[in-house]
Amino acid sequence: xxxxxxRKTGKEIVMILIKAIVYLFLVYLYINKPIVYSExxxxxxxxxxxxxxxxxxxxxxxxxxxxxxxxxxxxxxxxNIKDNFILGINRIVSILDVVFLGLAVLSLSEVxxxxxxxxxxxxxxxxxxxxxxYVTNMINGLIIMFSDRLSLGDHIKMGEHEGKILDIxxxxxxxxxxxxxxxxxxxxxxxxxVIINQSKxxxxxxxxEFDMSLKNGYTPEYLENYLNxxxxxxxxxxxxxxxxxxxxxxxxxxxVFKAMVLLRHYDKLKEREIRRAINTAxxxxxxxxxxxxxxx
Numbered sequence: 001x002x003x004x005x006x007r008k009t010g011k012e013i014v015m016i017l018i019k020a021i022v023y024l025f026l027v028y029l030y031i032n033k034p035i036v037y038s039e040x041x042x043x044x045x046x047x048x049x050x051x052x053x054x055x056x057x058x059x060x061x062x063x064x065x066x067x068x069x070x071x072x073x074x075x076x077x078x079x080n081i082k083d084n085f086i087l088g089i090n091r092i093v094s095i096l097d098v099v100f101l102g103l104a105v106l107s108l109s110e111v112x113x114x115x116x117x118x119x120x121x122x123x124x125x126x127x128x129x130x131x132x133x134y135v136t137n138m139i140n141g142l143i144i145m146f147s148d149r150l151s152l153g154d155h156i157k158m159g160e161h162e163g164k165i166l167d168i169x170x171x172x173x174x175x176x177x178x179x180x181x182x183x184x185x186x187x188x189x190x191x192x193x194v195i196i197n198q199s200k201x202x203x204x205x206x207x208x209e210f211d212m213s214l215k216n217g218y219t220p221e222y223l224e225n226y227l228n229x230x231x232x233x234x235x236x237x238x239x240x241x242x243x244x245x246x247x248x249x250x251x252x253x254x255x256v257f258k259a260m261v262l263l264r265h266y267d268k269l270k271e272r273e274i275r276r277a278i279n280t281a282x283x284x285x286x287x288x289x290x291x292x293x294x295x296x
Contacts, residue, residue: 012061012065016062016065019058020058022050022054023051023054023055026047026054027051030047045107045108048107049104049105049108052103052104052107053100053101057097057100060093060100067089068086068089071085085145087168088142091141091145091169092142095138095170137171137172137187138187140187140188140191141168141170141171141173141187142170143191144168144190145168149195149197150195150197151165152165152166152168154198155197155204156195156196156197158185158194159193159194161177161183161185162177163176163178163183166182171186171187172185172186172187172190178268204262204263205260205261205263206261206263206271206274206275208275208279208282209256209257209258210258210282211254211256212255212257212286214250214253214255220246220257223245223259224243226281227243227245227281228243231261231277234270234273234274236264237265237270237274238261238262238263238264239263242262242263244259245257245258245259245260246258246260259278261274261278
């Protein structure tokens with residue numbers, strides 16, 4: 001199950017307050033140097049490492065909450081809005097928290113600052129080379145999150161995959177297709193693919209490709225008239241004169257056609273009904289022709 005991404009501002013403020021209280025308490029202990037620090041140096045080191053983590057983390061959390069609050073007020077969104085910009089900010093904050101935690105752990109060692117910086121640089125370079133694809137996915141994921149071309153909830157078509165965007169992580173994008181299956185696509189694939197965002201259009205396109213034997217002699221005009229009668233019961237969902245039939249290719253024994261239907265709005269259930277009605281009509285048309293040929 002996909003984790004609920006809705007923001008809970010009250011809990012976020014409480015967590016910031018808890019961080020602030022703990023950090024201020026540690027600062028107080030650092031200034032006054034309690035006896036326990038002298039008797040147990042390990043406790044002092046742990047407290048210092050916790051300060052190294054909590055200080056930057058607290059500052060970043062406050063900046064994050066301020067930016068999100070400003071963004072919501074500027075665009076007049078609801079407080080629980082699911083948005084790419086907010087998602088991207090949250091991902092960056094998570095990455096920074098991991099960095100701060102790593103610095104806090106490294107501060108527990110006896111290594112000098114210069115050696116520490118050099119070691120971290122070597123490790124970072126090695127990690128970047130070893131997990132190059134992972135890093136590329138993360139960068140592509142952040143670019144997608146901050147882009148206004150794709151948003152959570154959009155219905156997109158990408159290659160053979162089509163569905164609703166449920167989530168965008170630092171590694172992949174999660175789609176829900178028409179069969180309610182979860183399709184997980186790496187961000188690097190998403191970033192380099194041609195994507196049709198049907199939610200950004202005022203209308204939704206439904207297309208069906210099919211073959212017809214050349215012996216039948218059917219023209220695109222005849223098929224248009226035939227299929228228009230089939231979808232006449234869906235006039236509330238289909239644009240006026242919204243069905244067209246085009247010839248895609250003419251092979252030795254058959255012609256390949258594409259029926260395209262322009263829908264007034266996205267409705268998965270109605271789209272499925274219309275697609276089924278067209279497919280059923282084409283199957284019956286082919287079956288009728290075969291019976292006539294057999295009878296002749």
